[in-house]
Amino acid sequence: MKNLPLSKVYQLLEPGPVVLLTTARKGRPNVMTMSWHMMMKFEPPLVACIVSGNDYSFAALRATRECVIAIPASRLASKVVKVGNCSGRDTDKFKAFGLTPMPAQDVKAPLIAECFANLECKVTDTRLVNDYNLFILEVTKAWTDPAQKNPRTIHHQGFGKFAVDGKTIALKSKMR
Template sequence: MKGTAMRGPDDRGPMRPFPLSEVYRLLEPGPVVLLTTAHQGRSNVMTMSWHMMVEFTPPLIACTVSDADFSFVALRATSECVIAVPAMELASKVVEIGNCSGRDVDKFAATGLTQLPAAAVTAPLVAECFANLECRVVETSLVGKYNLFVLEVVAAWHDPARDNSRTIHHRGHGTFVVDGETILLPSRMP
């Protein structure tokens, strides 16, 4: 920064430089999810971890879907998808889905995941996931520059028998963390 003197590493205690290309590993958002689409008679599912809540009411989610992903074309064309939340028991299938392209593979058939009909969108729910969020694209102004879509959740489903499911969180380079102990602390937030 202009006007800021460079300090030596000892001035920062135990802090050491961290590669900028690895910053995402420190801030990787919420659980790894599956994003499903349906376009031209074909359903697809992709693994996604770059997403975040934007608003509570209506529930809005921002997510990044690379224009290199097969799902990008379907999401752009249909403006709808499902975000399915898998539990840790599906971790190997989640990685398998993320390691291939829907251009070449029917990922539902390859992984044995079950498609269920959604109520408000054409993209399928994923039966094996403990929650499914039917979404419509409501904002695309940042798609051209950042591949960032804003989705409104228009219907939500969960399996009450799996309310205590543990999610997986991507830490980069094939490393995942499984969500752990729940703690309760006083808060004025709802």
């Protein structure tokens, strides 16, 4: 065994695919790239996510208490990185990166047409926001694009590296 710098631990435990989080505040939609999230409960679906207090989306999420988690396929990887490398404070990211906002049913934040799945969410718990920037979201409506068959997600490995999910295997399990 060899020592691993603690700054690299997150690379081993990155919980899931890189997603796009949309918000809308004062009639202005925004989108950010997010990879720090995890499922907390099956039904109703609860998702925990961390949004830095420095991100433009943080204030919108805190004020409106709603968002959309849009899940992009690997073909959108370069756009996902570009979205994450600039701020919504001074950039209309939908326009700049050719993303199509679509109206959601339960929230004002837009769906993203190019993503294979979109989850409309409402903030249900903010007790850990002040200490950890951690929001608990309840998914209230979920959408998928049936035209996107077998989409592959991207997973952040740190320092500009991403893995694309691969082969799926089926094993008997009592897990859902």
